[in-house]
Amino acid sequence: MPVRGIRGATSAPLNTRDAILEATRELLKEMLEANAASDFDEIASILFTTTPDLTATFPAEAARELGMSSVPLLCASEIDVPGRLGRCIRVLMHLNTDKPPREIVHVYLREARCLRPDVTSAQ
16 A cells, blocks of 8 residues: 655644644644544654744644554654744654545645645635
8 A cells, every 4th residue: 555645734823732732633633534544553654843933842742642652753843944934833644545646635724824825725
């Protein structure tokens, strides 16, 4: 079975643990639902990045709270590009799926919709 990448991003209103985890949970749930992934065993791994202004917690904690205890997770910091969207959480989920790439649904929520208007216009 092929592994496909699913991209997603969202924003947290504040640099607090609760705000980061709530935004991340919302994004992960939406990514899974949009791609009909009902079993965490289908997830090969997830890479999370945050902008440098989000430091209160690791977004991977949200995945663990959802029950993804066997999924390999990694958090990293984004490049600090001046003038770009702040308080942003990005996700690259690797999913084992027979879906062709054109059927993968990438999800951009909240303020992060501006990152990929070509993708979010259909949401």
